[in-house]
Amino acid sequence: MPRPIEALIHRSALANNLARARAAAPDSRLWAVVKANAYGHGIERVYEPLRGADGFALLDLAEAERVRALGWRGPVLLLEGCFEPRDLELCSRLGLWHVVHNELQIDWLAAHKTNTPQRVFLKLNSGMNRLGFRPDAYRAAWARLQALHQVGEVSLMTHYADADGLANSWRARGQHALFEQASEGLDGERSLANSAATLRFGAHVPVGLDPFADGGLPVMHGDWVRAGILLYGSAPDFPECDIERWQLRPAMTLRSRIIATQQLQPGDTVGYGSTYTAQQPMRIGIVACGYADGYPRHAGTDTPVLVDGVRTGTVGRVSMDMLAVDLEPVPDAGIGSEVTLWGHGRGGSRLAIDDVAHAAGTIGYELMCALAARVPVTVTD
């Protein structure tokens, strides 16, 4: 028997989450963001349930080729644009749309030999200070692109730095105002919102969630929203909101089994560094899952986990191939019992990846992207 760890990718959850994104942004078209191999889920595995999107957005040219190889003829957007001039040839060949965020990329376009004008998304730096033209340079960049025969339609985009929390949402509003000002009067479709902005400034947002949300602010979305994390069933604004609140479902389950149990006496310790000491007699289970599977090593004692569908916690340090869990709440559990590290468990139970990430001082994004190659993956409904 192979080591009992496995990951499941849930098609119905992906379809549900896509429908949630549509409901939040009913007037926009929707990019399904599938960068980082679909946030660790696998582009080929998520393609069917997500093909109801209007386009696929990603960064890596090899990933764009994979989306085309799946038969997708619709829009594909390179979110960081081209990395060198010859990437433009691939854009021409595969019909990729690409972000233009600096002058050099415009120079490359101007020197590119093509008869097919390319569609570009001109990026404004609205405060994130990673990619994009500053507001005072935006118009000139737009005019330069418009004048090139290599360029067809020019669309406009920005990326909010602060759409994911109540405390900073006034900043996101400011970033939007900056975009409105910089792009005023410029022709072209707009793409503004990531998952957080799609949900929090979306239709049907409960009043009170955001001081500015007077029943939804779809103006923060633009013509195209860019939904990533929400599609995979993680709340972009956890712990302020969780997947229950947004009606999202985990698209990935990581599960394994108990391969040993230990009966501890008071004073017994668990794992490397003996960081956990039993205060009373207790039974623990040893799970075939460790940091070499993608489970976060920084998850301390009491990180939530499901054993046979019952919520309990980890005990002591996570090691490379194993971790320990408290079996006191699950007296019937033993060798072979099912352990859900995140996702769906027995009897309809669920453990959000956000709960695990939070306990380990990180975010759901990082955990799903870090699923290790040694974990076998199965697609299911």
Ligand SMILES: *Cc1c(COP(=O)(O)O)cnc(C)c1O
């Ligand atoms: C990754 C990315 C997104 C998606 O962000 P989520 O928070 O996962 O929804 C949107 N836009 C750009 C430019 C990105 O790089």
